[in-house]
Amino acid sequence: MDTETKKAINRLERRLDKLALEQLREVVVTLSTQVERLEMEASRAHEAVDFWHEQATEMQLALCDENYATHHCVGINKEGEMMVVKIDDQPN
Numbered sequence: 001m002d003t004e005t006k007k008a009i010n011r012l013e014r015r016l017d018k019l020a021l022e023q024l025r026e027v028v029v030t031l032s033t034q035v036e037r038l039e040m041e042a043s044r045a046h047e048a049v050d051f052w053h054e055q056a057t058e059m060q061l062a063l064c065d066e067n068y069a070t071h072h073c074v075g076i077n078k079e080g081e082m083m084v085v086k087i088d089d090q091p092n
Helices: 003-064
Strands: 072-076 082-086
Touching: 003 082
Parallel strands: none
Antiparallel strands: 072 082
């Protein structure tokens, strides 16, 4: 191979390396954005799990509470919270 051909091949290799680097940078930006979004979703899901675990634990404790020894019922209040109520606590 002559010198000019080698130089042309080297220029092409450098150009391809630059293009590949640009593509990799774009992929990194895309993946970074996805990671941030997924981390936020995971955090919200973790908060929801904690909330519902606490709700379930509170209901279990209420169901075992001596003050509610009979006629247990799980209900939902106006705020959407699940809670244990006595069936005989009906409005007049």
